[in-house]
Amino acid sequence: MRYVHLYFTCIRRSILSRLEYKKDTIVALSSFFFSNLCSLAALYFILQAIPALAGYSLPEVGFFYGFSMLPIALDHLFSDEFWLVAYRRVQEGDMDMFFLRPVPVMFQVFAETFQPEGFGELIVGVALISVCASQLTVTVSIGAVAVLCVGAVFGAVIITSLKVAMSALAFIFKRSGPLLQVVYNFSAYAKYPLAIYPAFLRALLIFVLPFGLFISLPVDTLLTGSHDPWLLSLAIIGCAAVFFALAVWVWTRCERRYESTGS
Amino acid sequence: MLKRYKPFLRAGAMDTLAFRFNILMWALITVCEVACLVFLWLAVYRSSVDGMDAVIHGFSFREMISYVVLTTVFGFVTFNNSTLWNINTDIKKGTVGNYLIKPISYRGKFAATSLGSLLTMTALFGLPLYAAALLVLSGLGFLPDLAFPGFFAHLGLFLLSGLCASLLNDTISYVFGVLCFYTSSGWGLNSLKETLISFLSGTLLPLAFFPAGLRDVLSWMPFAGMSQDPVLILMMKYDLATSLRCVAVSAAWIVALELFAKGLFSRAVRKVTVQGG
Numbered sequence: 001m002r003y004v005h006l007y008f009t010c011i012r013r014s015i016l017s018r019l020e021y022k023k024d025t026i027v028a029l030s031s032f033f034f035s036n037l038c039s040l041a042a043l044y045f046i047l048q049a050i051p052a053l054a055g056y057s058l059p060e061v062g063f064f065y066g067f068s069m070l071p072i073a074l075d076h077l078f079s080d081e082f083w084l085v086a087y088r089r090v091q092e093g094d095m096d097m098f099f100l101r102p103v104p105v106m107f108q109v110f111a112e113t114f115q116p117e118g119f120g121e122l123i124v125g126v127a128l129i130s131v132c133a134s135q136l137t138v139t140v141s142i143g144a145v146a147v148l149c150v151g152a153v154f155g156a157v158i159i160t161s162l163k164v165a166m167s168a169l170a171f172i173f174k175r176s177g178p179l180l181q182v183v184y185n186f187s188a189y190a191k192y193p194l195a196i197y198p199a200f201l202r203a204l205l206i207f208v209l210p211f212g213l214f215i216s217l218p219v220d221t222l223l224t225g226s227h228d229p230w231l232l233s234l235a236i237i238g239c240a241a242v243f244f245a246l247a248v249w250v251w252t253r254c255e256r257r258y259e260s261t262g263s
Numbered sequence: 264m265l266k267r268y269k270p271f272l273r274a275g276a277m278d279t280l281a282f283r284f285n286i287l288m289w290a291l292i293t294v295c296e297v298a299c300l301v302f303l304w305l306a307v308y309r310s311s312v313d314g315m316d317a318v319i320h321g322f323s324f325r326e327m328i329s330y331v332v333l334t335t336v337f338g339f340v341t342f343n344n345s346t347l348w349n350i351n352t353d354i355k356k357g358t359v360g361n362y363l364i365k366p367i368s369y370r371g372k373f374a375a376t377s378l379g380s381l382l383t384m385t386a387l388f389g390l391p392l393y394a395a396a397l398l399v400l401s402g403l404g405f406l407p408d409l410a411f412p413g414f415f416a417h418l419g420l421f422l423l424s425g426l427c428a429s430l431l432n433d434t435i436s437y438v439f440g441v442l443c444f445y446t447s448s449g450w451g452l453n454s455l456k457e458t459l460i461s462f463l464s465g466t467l468l469p470l471a472f473f474p475a476g477l478r479d480v481l482s483w484m485p486f487a488g489m490s491q492d493p494v495l496i497l498m499m500k501y502d503l504a505t506s507l508r509c510v511a512v513s514a515a516w517i518v519a520l521e522l523f524a525k526g527l528f529s530r531a532v533r534k535v536t537v538q539g540g
Contacts, residue, residue, distance in 0.1 A: 027451030
C-alpha cells in the first residue's frame, strides 16, 4: 500500500516535470502520432500494389500492425526510464541517487518516468484495430478475444522484462543501450504476419524473443482459428511469468556490481 | 608504482572496446532492420500478380533490395543530427550567449562542423561502403553492370547530390534547432524532423509508391534530394537530365532554406531564455 502511494507521488512529479516543457511535450506527442501515421501510410501504399500479402488481405495486415502497438504502448507508458539506465544513468553515475534511498532500486526506476506518449500509440492502435475489424468477416469467439487481451497485457510484461534484464547489464558493462536496442527492435518484425518470414526466424520470434508468440499467434487465432485460444493464453502467461522472474533475478544480481563514477 | 596506473590502462582498453562494441551493435541493428525489410519486400513481390518477376511502380525485386541497401548506407553517411542537439545544449546550458558575442556566425559554425563530419564519414565509411555495396549488388546482378558507359557521370552527380543532401540535412537540422528557442527542448522537434524526413524523402518507401498528386508535389520539395534522388542517380534509374534537375532543385532549396533560417534566427534570438544550466 505504501508503494502504491509512493508510485503515484513519483508519477505526479514526473508529469509535472514534463509539463515544464509544455510546448515540447505537445510537439513530441503529435510527432509520435504523425510517425505512426506515416508508417501506416507506407504500408497502405505498398499493399495497394498487390492483391494480398502472403495470403493476408489489407484489413488483416492492418489488424496485425494495430495489435502490435498495444503491448508496445503499455510497456512504453510504464518503463521508459530503463532506456536511460541502459544508455546513460549508469555510465554517468546518476544511479547514486537511487541507491541512497531506502526503496528498491528497480521500483524507483519504474516510478521515475511515466511516458504519456504511450497513450498516443494506444489510441492509434485501438483505432486501427477497430477500423480493420469492421471490414473483416470472421466469427469472433470469446476465446479469441481473451487471447488478444492476454497477448496485449502479458506481452507488455514480456517486453518490460526484456528491457529490465538488458538494461541491468549496464551495471556490468556501464552501457547496454545498443544491446537493448537490438533486442527491442525485433518487435518491428511482429508488425507483419509471421508467414512472411523463413522458418528459423519464425522459431526465433516464438521461442527466443517471443514477440511473435504474443502478437502474431493471437491475431492468427482470431483470423483463422489456427491455435487453441486457451492453451495459447496459458503459454503467453507462463512465458511472461518466466521472463519476469528471470528479469528480476538478472537485475538483482547485476545491481550488486554497480560502482559509482566518483564524479 | 606502476600499479597506480592500472585503472587508467583498463579504462583505455574499455573505451576502445566500447567504441568497437558500439559500431558492432550499430551494424547488428542495421542488419536486422534491413533483413526485416528484405523479408517484407520478398513477401510483397511473391504475392504480386506477376510473382517474383513483377515490376512494381518501376522497381523490380532486385532493384528494390538495392534501393533499401543503398538508402541505408546513404543515410548513415550523410545523416548528421549534431546541429540540432548542439543548439539544444547551448540553450539548456546557456552557452548560446557566448556565441552571440563572438565575431563568427552561429550558423556558419555549425555548417562548417557538419561539412567536416561529412567529409570524414565519406572518406572513412562512405567510399568503402558504397564501393562494397555497388560491387556486391552489381556482381549479384541486382544493379546494371558498372562498365555502363555513363557510370562515371552518374557517380560524379551522385557525389554532388550527396553533398547537397548533407547540406539540406544540416540546414533543416538548424531550422529545427532554432525552433528550440521557442520550445526550450529538442526532443519533440527532433522526432518530428526525423519522421518528416524519413517519410517524405523516400527512405521509408520510394516516392513512386505514393499517390500521383502527392508524388508530384514531393518531387519539387527538398526532401527527395535527401535520400531517394541521390540513390536513384547512383542506381542509374535516372537519366543525366533528370539527375541534373534533381541536383538543381536541391541547390535552390539550400539557398531558400538558408535565407529562411536567417530570418527565423533573427526573430528567435529575441526569444532566447537561458535556463541557467
